[in-house]
Amino acid sequence: MFITAAVLAEICSALPLSGSIYIWAAESAGPKYARFFGFLVAWWACTAWMTFTASNCQTTANYIVSQLAIWDIYFPGGVGNDNIQWRALIWAISEGMLLLSVAMNYLPPRVYSTVFKFGVFIIMLDFFLCLIWLPIGVSKTYGFRTAKEVFTTTYNGTGAPPAWNWILSYLFTAGTLTGFDASGHIAEETQNASIVAAKGILSSAIATGLLGFVTTILFLFCTPDLDTVFALDAPQPFVQIYALALGQKASIFMTIIAVIGLIMNTTVAIIASSRLVYAVARDGVLPLSGWIGAVDSKGQPRNAVTIIYIFAALLLCTILPSQVAFTSLVSAGGVPTIAAYALIPLLRLVCTPSNFQASHFRLGKWAKPFYVCAFVFNLLVFAVDISPFYFPVTAESFNFAVVIFGAVSIFAVVTYWIFPEHQWLRREQIMKALENTDNLVTNASGDVDEED
Template sequence: MPKPAEADDRDLTRAGYVPQFRRGLGSFAAFAAGFSYLSILTGIVQNFHLGYREAGPAFFWTWPVVFAGQFCLALCFAELARRYPFCGGIYAWATRSGSPVLGWLIGWVYLASLVVTLAAVALAWQITLPALWPGFQILDTPARNAALLGIVLIALSTFFNVLGTRWLALLMTTGVVVELVAALALIALLLGHAVRGPAVVLDVGIPGSTAGFGTVGPFLTAAVMAAYVMYGFDTAGTLSEETIDPRRRAPRAILQALLAAAGLGALLLIGALVSAPDLADPLLSDGAGGLPYLITQVLGETRGSVFVAAAALAAFICTLAVHAITSRILFAMARDRAIPFASRLGRVHPEHRTPHVAAIVVGVLGCALLVVNWNAERLITALVCVSIVWSNLAYLLTTGSLLVNRLRGRVSTGDSYLGCWGLPVNVLAVGWGFALILNIGWPREQLYGSEWYERYGAVLYSGVLLVAGVVVYRVVRRGIVR
């Protein structure tokens, strides 16, 4: 009987690929990769103020709604991860379940989203580090200081992503353990300092200023916070070629990561709302305050600093995970000769067994966006919102391709990971994808800016991305492996 790793590599050789990665990720490491990307101590800490600003304490209800929709996507991705255990995640899945052209389009859109996400996550250090020690406020201008700290963070992430999967797995596993312990301790302490009951989540007495859509409008805008946190759960599938027994472990890790992040995130939001000393405090809805300010208020400077430090560590681990998935999608496309400079980007370091060139290029692109943030903070803020549209567009195209295959009878119920539930879950995933893209891309002044070209940034930026994609595709289309 072949060794497990050799059996796993059979899928690669049958697909025409030479196994190049070292399989070292077990069940918990695969889960850690997905949970690191979701990272509630990064996303919620970074964006709590946005949801609170728009809908007050009742913005909590956007969290379970977004989770329900994203869980339908995760179930579809679990099925695809079991069927296609290849590096590249949704790019590889769509290439095989749909067509090389569709896979390329999804890879292009998702890559753009991930590069922006990498820069956005790196900006989280500006929220946490200066709160720990004023000396981290090196530059007077917050936007420029955020860019400086972010560049340092991405440089560290590039180093560890090049160093090897073993170090990457060790860091992400350790970081996730610390984050899980810190999140549970923080939730317990916040609930222990409760000054009101959980009925606060029904309080809409501090509404946002969203125009239109009546009383629903603030909640539609506040949902951006939950949408920003709950994507990237497909990371475990993207690392399939580095996972032992990926057909079994990757699907389970995708679902476990989203479930754990959603459950802990809901408890953290409730803990924050019931323990806030003053719900009318304007700093709760201000980017300069938000959740770090609330934690320090409730727990005091010393204990509060411990959890802010945990949030800073979580941002580092999240950056590692985003960097890892981005570099592997770039590598997977290069391996298929689907992007320019494929011969260089498709290399794996013979000793470290990492896509080192792709990792370096991703780091450079992320730093370039942070340089733009130096003088154009508003532009990057809008681009971060647009990147959520792009990621969910890639998700929609992937689940849409799977749905077409189901309707054409190419996915049998007996062979499906979801069994008889496959079709209804797939339909819900596609419908949810349309709704989420429409909501986040809606021309809102609060998210994009007051000028017309800012408010319609989602459409304009997406148009530029697709036009650029057409140009690049015309260059590489003859080289795409079919």
């Protein structure tokens, strides 16, 4: 994923535009196929980012309601997704978390920097508490797992063949390393975007990867034995792990930190996704594009934020009839993003290997190896994301992510044929963008500078 981030940073530096990922795909495909791949990735990206917002809110709700299991609080009908009252509680809390995150997106733009910084502070606080406090608590309670258990023990709870069961572990680890293209979506509101936005892509991927690796190893040592883990019945088992290691009252504090971090995470995600939706609407692709693509007196895409709220709120309503339906919908959230991460390096390798020379993050001699590596790895992750998670496959265990992804892709192709060329991504626009990204001047000393 570091290599994928480097590939995206190279393009972002040359094309720091709102809605960047579909623009990157279009320009990577070259003039002949730009519109087609632009449409495809535009719909992929909108689906992924708007779905992620709803998913994050439900994750936040799971942390909160897990405290009921910690304190053995009775809930009418029992705790479980087969209870309509329980699903209604999850839905109500999720909608409240969504409303809170959306409300912060209506604040003045100057506040966004504070939101970003506070979000980073909370996440780092959570990280260091897990790094320091959690091991101390584990050492005084149920004790650490051995290195042999951590590094050699395998468990097949999927019913898949052993090799594919191991590969399925990428579902969560690689899923965490997505969304680092977010800084590109707000590039038009970023000073010195050709450097800062691209650097944001690289730094966020690297920080998540390195800190995530440390966290994964830490949790493997601090997690109780498998029998204990599988006996945990809370929607978010980590809340119960905190209670086992640190105590019930301490678990409340850790839950509050996690909830605040998730709220800030959702807020930032809405900022990024609203810029993406705004850019797609501005170019005339979405229904009601004229309204969605409008900005307020301060240049903020408030209507795009409203659309994301409506979409996410409606998506959360699917929790009420069936938790399986909601899970199937949100499971498709990561698939379009990974597909775009695989497609862009492939297009760079095949269609435009010598373009984007104006980038401040040129890959040089590493370009083609990086394109191949990013394509192959993301293709593997894509296969994991659409794979069944339990075998043998039944109607209840079927992963509908592939169906949803296919439906969105078909819709993108249909809109590509319906919308006339003059309405979105005209050929002259594509050619002008390509010309600007490669418009260089070589001075007498051999250095390369961008033209104004």
